[in-house]
Amino acid sequence: MNDRVQSPGERVTRTNPLAHVFDELSRFCRSRSLFILHYCTGCGAIELPPAMTSRFDMERLGIQPMVTPRQADILLVTGYVSVKTLKRILLTYEQMAAPKYVIGICSCTVNGGMYWQSYATAKVLKAYLPVDLYIAGCMPRPEAVITGMRALMDDIAAGRAESWKRYYTHYDHYLGNQQALFGENWQTPTDVLAEARHYGLLGERSEGEHTALLERHQQPLEPLTMRLRAPAGGEEKA
Amino acid sequence: MRLGFELVMMPLLAFVIGLLMVLLLRRIGARLQRRVGPPFLQPLYDVVKLYAKRTQVSHGLIHEIGIVMAVGGYVATETLLPVPGMNGLADKGGVITLAYMMMVPSLGLALGVGQCANPNGSIGIARALTAMLAYDIPFMLVIFGAAWVYGTTDLSEIIALQQHGAWGVERMPLLALAGLMTLPALMGKQPFEIYVAPAEIATGPMVEMGGKFLGGLFVMQAFQLYTLGVLYATLFLGGGENWPLFLVKIFAVVSIPMTIAWLYPRYRTEDMLSAMWRWPLLTALLGIAMVMI
Ligand code: SF4
Numbered sequence: 001m002n003d004r005v006q007s008p009g010e011r012v013t014r015t016n017p018l019a020h021v022f023d024e025l026s027r028f029c030r031s032r033s034l035f036i037l038h039y040c041t042g043c044g045a046i047e048l049p050p051a052m053t054s055r056f057d058m059e060r061l062g063i064q065p066m067v068t069p070r071q072a073d074i075l076l077v078t079g080y081v082s083v084k085t086l087k088r089i090l091l092t093y094e095q096m097a098a099p100k101y102v103i104g105i106c107s108c109t110v111n112g113g114m115y116w117q118s119y120a121t122a123k124v125l126k127a128y129l130p131v132d133l134y135i136a137g138c139m140p141r142p143e144a145v146i147t148g149m150r151a152l153m154d155d156i157a158a159g160r161a162e163s164w165k166r167y168y169t170h171y172d173h174y175l176g177n178q179q180a181l182f183g184e185n186w187q188t189p190t191d192v193l194a195e196a197r198h199y200g201l202l203g204e205r206s207e208g209e210h211t212a213l214l215e216r217h218q219q220p221l222e223p224l225t226m227r228l229r230a231p232a233g234g235e236e237k238a
Numbered sequence: 239m240r241l242g243f244e245l246v247m248m249p250l251l252a253f254v255i256g257l258l259m260v261l262l263l264r265r266i267g268a269r270l271q272r273r274v275g276p277p278f279l280q281p282l283y284d285v286v287k288l289y290a291k292r293t294q295v296s297h298g299l300i301h302e303i304g305i306v307m308a309v310g311g312y313v314a315t316e317t318l319l320p321v322p323g324m325n326g327l328a329d330k331g332g333v334i335t336l337a338y339m340m341m342v343p344s345l346g347l348a349l350g351v352g353q354c355a356n357p358n359g360s361i362g363i364a365r366a367l368t369a370m371l372a373y374d375i376p377f378m379l380v381i382f383g384a385a386w387v388y389g390t391t392d393l394s395e396i397i398a399l400q401q402h403g404a405w406g407v408e409r410m411p412l413l414a415l416a417g418l419m420t421l422p423a424l425m426g427k428q429p430f431e432i433y434v435a436p437a438e439i440a441t442g443p444m445v446e447m448g449g450k451f452l453g454g455l456f457v458m459q460a461f462q463l464y465t466l467g468v469l470y471a472t473l474f475l476g477g478g479e480n481w482p483l484f485l486v487k488i489f490a491v492v493s494i495p496m497t498i499a500w501l502y503p504r505y506r507t508e509d510m511l512s513a514m515w516r517w518p519l520l521t522a523l524l525g526i527a528m529v530m531i
């Protein structure tokens with residue numbers, strides 16, 4: 001649908017004398033309230049239930065699971081990422097609302113891990129989208145997951161976890177890697193450059209040869225047609 | 239002047255108490271699962287964070303108006319609910335207006351979700367409105383019965399009558415029971431939360447909501463818990479003599495369905511309808527028969 005991104009860009013000059021107080025407050029609240037979207041791709045997902053339930057209880061840190069990308073703050077990629085899965089991860093990531101964070105759990109997201117020789121996996125997650133934090137291990141224990149989460153919380157509170165901006169400022173780099181994997185026809189429904197422009201994050205490395213390639217191959221998005229199948233004997237209607 | 243002050247204060251207090259009730263809900267769930275649960279200010283952190291998101295994806299004007307209706311409906315409702323020391327519009331509105339006001343948020347939500355054009359959202363709303371059909375019949379009967387017994391629909395008068403005589407729960411135990419049975423459905427808690435069903439239809443009406451829209455819904459939930467707690471306490475538990483007693487009563491009322499909620503899976507829509515139209519409805523009808531004879 002015709003989604004419209006509303007929040008004011010950074011170009012707006014701030015006149016409110018309390019702006020810094022609000023910034024501080026919102027950073028603090030962001031760090032204390034993290035909605036995670038699991039993208040349970042690999043075996044690492046199995047360590048999340050214990051991290052969430054009675055033994056380790058993530059909710060006491062304000063971390064809770066959410067079910068759609070619109071609601072979530074953290075994208076949790078838990079394990080090896082196959083090429084097919086990576087497309088879904090990117091679609092999900094681009095739909096999430098900024099500020100958003102990506103955590104790669106498991107060694108497989110760091111460097112391919114034990115799937116290094118596989119023809120079907122994307123080895124290095126951070127080549128395709130900015131990753132805030134890796135939690136290595138095969139698989140990392142719940143303690144490690146929670147330690148990682150706490151590190152992310154500290155980063156957010158201190159204003160260091162800003163990798164979502166990197167996706168806009170270095171879009172050409174990420175898109176290039178995506179195209180190398182998916183072929184030059186690769187496109188997503190999100191107009192990343194327009195969003196970058198909106199946030200005032202369009203830098204000299206946002207555009208380049210890869211975005212030019214994308215523009216050449218881009219098909220306009222069309223709404224899905226809904227087909228109703230009439231009962232047997234009838235004709236198919238569009 | 240005094241009225242203006244009350245009209246501002248009542249929704250504000252409702253918001254604060256409602257957030258505490260959300261905390262209570264989550265803490266009860268955590269304790270039943272032997273967890274620690276969220277910190278004290280967690281509901282507030284969530285709301286502030288959602289409003290502070292940089293990206294706010296709107297699907298159009300109706301989407302925004304829907305959320306405004308959902309929150310505004312409850313803000314209006316709070317001014318009709320008497321609390322200790324403040325009556326607001328309670329004597330002008332009465333319990334029938336209140337019952338109508340309480341439907342506005344659901345309708346607003348339906349409008350807003352409609353524009354998101356997400357099939358999961360539409361399924362969720364269809365289920366939510368069916369659920370409304372299920373619980374509103376026993377709910378209306380309970381309200382009707384209570385108004386019949388007190389001989390008035392004015393909530394402040396109902397409180398005064400109870401504070402000089404017997405509490406509603408003594409005069410009409412069956413109706414009070416029916417009301418208690420309807421509460422989980424009114425709150426949209428398990429076993430009656432088929433319209434949210436996170437693992438099946440991805441939280442139904444909330445599926446396309448992010449940022450301030452989801453924040454609005456969090457605020458709405460806080461108001462909803464408060465409204466139901468206060469309404470029940472007003473009809474059956476003598477309302478509030480003073481603030482401490484009042485708070486004890488409303489928190490006790492909302493904690494009952496919340497405790498039950500965590501012990502259940504969820505009913506399918508048709509099971510919910512038959513459950514609602516059987517036990518609470520029969521109890522309410524019996525209760526009305528008892529007070530009328
Ligand atoms: S790092 Fe180990 S546990 Fe994690 S996805 Fe790879 S193989 Fe599985």
